[in-house]
Amino acid sequence: MQRNHLLAILLMTLLVVGWMYFFMPPPPKKAPAPAATAPAGEAAPGLDAPLQTPAPAAAPVTDPDSPLAWLPPAAEDPGDPATDEITVADEGLELVFTRVGARLKRATVVLGKDGTDSAQLVPQSFAPSDAEAVYPLGLRFAGQFWGEELNRRRWDAAPMEDGRGVRFTLEAPGRARVVKWFRLSETSNTVRTGVEYLNLSDKPQLLGLDTREPAVSLTWGPDVASGDHAKGASQQFVTRVAGDNTYKPTAKLDPAKPVERVIAPEWVAVWSAYFAVAVKPEFEGGQGWIEGRPGAFSAGVGAPRTELGPGETAVWEYQVYIGPTARRALSSAWPSLPTVQRFFTSVTLMDQFAMLLLAVLNWCHDHVWANYGIAIILLTLLVRIAVFPLTYKSMLSMKRMQKLAPELEKLKQECGENQQEFQKRTMELYKERGVNPLGGCLPLILQMPVFFALYRMLWNAFELRRAPFMWIADLSEPDRLFSLPFSIPLPFSTLPLDSLNLLPILSAVAMFASQKLMPPSGPVQNPQQKMMMNLMPILFSVFMYNLASGLNLYILVSTMLGIAQNFVIQGANVNVEPVKKKPKASPRSRHFYTAAQAKKREMAKEVRREKEKQRGHGKKDS
Known part of the structure; x- marks a missing residue:
């Protein structure tokens, strides 16, 4: 995976964590135990x-x-x-x-x-x-x-x-x-x-x-x-x-x-x-x-x-x-x-988009299959199809940069420790070969509003409350395959680790597989970059561990569809040959009106020459 792809994922993770920290309501405080006890059959x-x-x-x-x-x-x-x-x-x-x-x-x-x-x-x-x-x-x-x-x-x-x-x-x-x-x-x-x-x-x-x-x-x-x-x-x-x-x-x-x-x-x-x-x-x-x-x-x-x-x-x-x-x-x-x-009380456009996604989810449930797990899978497929032009452009850009990886590695060796010179020559190489270094990063950033809208909708929609799917009893809660005999605090979560939630683990495995199937598109990564790439799926899985299983189901299916798209893109042939400069057009061919006027002047000169020649012949005859 290319460097800017990694930066995009890191940025997305930071934004999600920031959203959770600043905009999510704090966990409710437990009320002190009352002096009186609840009547039998009633919850405390x-x-x-x-x-x-x-x-x-x-x-x-x-x-x-x-x-x-x-x-x-x-x-x-x-x-x-x-x-x-x-x-x-x-x-x-x-x-x-x-x-x-x-x-x-x-x-x-x-x-x-x-x-x-x-x-x-x-x-x-x-x-x-x-x-x-x-x-x-x-x-x-x-x-x-x-x-x-x-x-x-x-x-x-x-x-x-x-x-x-x-x-x-x-x-x-x-x-x-x-x-x-x-x-x-x-x-x-x-x-x-x-x-x-x-x-x-x-x-x-x-x-x-x-x-x-x-x-x-x-x-x-x-x-x-x-x-x-x-x-x-x-x-x-x-x-x-x-x-x-x-x-x-x-x-x-x-x-x-x-x-x-x-x-x-x-x-x-x-x-x-x-x-x-x-x-x-x-x-x-x-x-x-x-x-x-x-x-x-x-x-x-x-x-x-x-x-x-x-x-x-x-x-x-x-x-x-x-x-x-x-x-x-x-x-x-x-x-x-x-x-x-x-779903968003302060951003109307995002709320309208999340409402649209909910309407599509309900339509899939009502008209295709009366199960919200299946509806989420269908919604994920539709979202993937909708953003495919952006994804395709991003993957083609990564493939072009992948083909340039040997040349970038050669430039890195030639420049040594001079990072400024390396960056300058890298940008010159990109310009020469017609490669946009932001081509793989920008489409991912443009997809982030889709992720945020789905994140809020799938977590807060009443329709998913108590909705079952396969082993999942409630798509609005973690999937909880089985309970663990212990409970320990979990980073990025107000809930502890007290059950085995399978979906976020499968999502981490799918993300790791996706990284391995996508060869690096830049110079050889240093050990720190490799370690960060390997840690990213784990960190994302920890972050998503106690969130709604409906949201984790979307991420898992979306990642698997992304792997399938990778296979398709890998077969595409991209050209990274130097871009040929087009020859400059001659002034005569630059504008039709200019060429017509020049031709008109030539014809006028020819007419004048013919007239002068005729007058010359007339004088000789006289």
């Missing part, structure tokens, strides 16, 4: 089940005319929390609500055959009671009104007859009645939600404080237990306003900063690699917001300031999406929701 909190912080205790009521005095006492512990639970389910969602706060206690996204791959997105709570727990889909009124106190009261519940919804009611006698209802939509993973406020008093009631505090907000907190925080896409708070999305990593939330508000959002969402929770208001003048810290935040959509006269009712409706980031699922909720998914 860990990386993907954030530990909840109990809600702050309610402030004592001192003013009998305060809105807080209207409310019944906070819910007492019933002993068995299951007595307060109501389950609503369909083929895509299983939602468990609690009467305490009329909130969502568990949200299971049903996935896989018989639900074997299902994911529970509500963080597990270890608070002493539901009244002290933080659950999603609670209500937050303006601070001068009720705040979040309704989340600590026990509501009356009336399940809908078809089992697809539930209606909760809480009444402050003589003051107000609040109704909150949830109903599974006909579209998958979507819940229609409504909040109704009825003024039962004989005086006007004001809800909200201009744009600083909404009248009432539908909230989601304290996190989304998506189980994908170790993936390449960091969790983001997404707002869509006027057709444009804005992304803010939840890892950058700072509780010391003011609440971040967005006026008139089309929807807001908490999005990560595999799952998204989105809230879309069905009314005008809404306000999106988020506050808190990573792993313990609260986000929501609030209703505008509202004043209600005696007996008047205000109604606010929402659509709530709770589900995977699969394109089909997002599209079924509402048209603009698929834009929540981004």
